[in-house]
Amino acid sequence: MLISQQDIEGQLAPLLVDWYRQNARVLPFRTHSTPYRVWVSEIMLQQTRVAAALEHYNRFMQQLPTVQHLAECPEEKLMKLWEGLGYYSRARNLQKAAQVIVQQHGGELPADYKQLLELPGIGEYTAGAIASISFGLPVAAVDGNVLRVFARLYNDDSDILRPETKKEFTKRVLRCMPSDAAGDFNQAIMELGAVVCAPNGAPQCLACPVASICRGFAAGTASQLPVKTPPKARKIQPITVLLVQDEQGRYLIQKRPEKGLLAGLWQPPLLEEHVSPERAVDWLARQGLCAVYQKTGKTAKHIFSHIEWQMKALCLTASGNLQADQLLWATPEQLRTEYTLPNAFKAYKTTMTGEKVSKKPKNA
Ligand code: SF4
Known part of the structure; x- marks a missing residue:
């Protein structure tokens, strides 16, 4: 059966958002999702698995419950709270951004994608996640999970490490995005990528809510996708x-x-x-x-x-x-x-x- 672009663009959001609302893992930054909590969780989860980050996340929020607390936290204490998560520049940038938010935005994260992007340590993905999840803005949040899901969904063997591929996939995400549920849609793709359309050649297509519109599944190529240029030797x-x-x-x-x-x-x-x-x-x-x-x-x-x-x-x-x-x-x-x-x-x-x-x- 041929799966057309219209099939994907028309059906992806309803299938995925419905599945997400019924099956999403209960996580502390989802049940109580202020912009600050979403921001910290997105930064923490960038290079760390959810299960490994949860204990740190809860401790971090207990000790630094607001942007103001983070902005004023002594460096040694901040590093201690981040200990074990690695990539410590993430914590330093969080604090730098918190200080800017206090000085320039009255202690509240701006509800604006471009202003979010100007904050230290916030790139396109994080700005998109905060803007859509916390403020409902219709912007994409494209990370490795999303690239993998879309490469399989469209049976597309473009190299996902190339900027042009990311650009093209971002356009696809936006074409599929429902204007009234941008945050849930972005989170649903991330959740699908984390628990169903998993990395390393292990998609669980038989349990996937969007299998009926997945070209990779139909063609039997899902486990060979996405294509990535091999990294340079360390x-x-x-x-x-x-x-x-x-x-x-x-x-x-x-x-x-x-x-x-x-x-x-x-x-x-x-x-x-x-x-x-x-x-x-x-x-x-x-x-x-x-x-x-x-x-x-x-x-x-x-x-x-x-x-x-x-x-x-x-x-x-x-x-x-x-x-x-x-x-x-x-x-x-x-x-x-x-x-x-x-x-x-x-x-x-x-x-x-x-x-x-x-x-x-x-x-x-
Ligand atoms: S059907 Fe399989 S390859 Fe396609 S999106 Fe679902 S899990 Fe991924």
């Missing part, structure tokens, strides 16, 4: 992690530079190569410490989008007067409650903080 970076304790059981930690990867966060001191214990002792001597090598620690790896850290740890004890501003001693209690150790150091957190680390977020 750079491999050897790293030596120094787990250094003083006689009081405190750990040496180091603040990362304010710009770049994991900007401004704390870490055990690290050297960007695999070094011998002697080199580690020398390095610590240059920071004013007299160190003694104890043993080799765990090896671990952490994958960022463009780089892979291959870490090996050296355990040392040390004493002396620190001569570097970016280094300090922290107790396990302070590491649990005060300083943010990114999940890149998950393998070492248990040792340093004395507590078990959640496995949930993958990419923090």
Whole structure:
């Protein structure tokens, strides 16, 4: 059976919105969806699965219930609330945007797509999501989920990483969008992409509410779509992690530079190569410490989008007067409650903080 463009454009919204209203997962930012809550949830969910983000989301909202609270939050506390989610620039941009909203918009998110786009950290997708979900504006919110669903729905093998494809798919979304239910329509596509038209070749077409108008399903090509150019190979970076304790059981930690990867966060001191214990002792001597090598620690790896850290740890004890501003001693209690150790150091957190680390977020 031939599925025409009119079939898709005429039937997609009623089928999908009806299904969404009956089947949507109950999530805290849906049941109580103020623009602020929608915004924070969309930023948090950009690189994190819903299940992994929920605990963080609830804690974040408890501690920072309004734009004003977020704008005024001390940086260390904000990083702690974001700890484990990764991509910490998201939290920093949230705060920068909150400060602009307080200064220029009276503490309320603007009900205008273009003004939303001007806020730090808000791109087309997030602006579209907030504008449609919170304010009912008929704008698209196209992310990877939406591109996947539309590639399958239209049986379209265009490379979804190309800007022209995104442009064309955005037009299709807008042609299908009902003017009186833009927010539910956008959320319905996202929900379909998350739970039915899933990634990695695993669409559940037999349970799909729009199977009757899906060209990919009809042609048997759904699981081969979407087409994406393979990403460039990641750079491999050897790293030596120094787990250094003083006689009081405190750990040496180091603040990362304010710009770049994991900007401004704390870490055990690290050297960007695999070094011998002697080199580690020398390095610590240059920071004013007299160190003694104890043993080799765990090896671990952490994958960022463009780089892979291959870490090996050296355990040392040390004493002396620190001569570097970016280094300090922290107790396990302070590491649990005060300083943010990114999940890149998950393998070492248990040792340093004395507590078990959640496995949930993958990419923090
Ligand atoms: S029928 Fe299958 S491929 Fe088509 S939208 Fe539904 S889940 Fe995706």
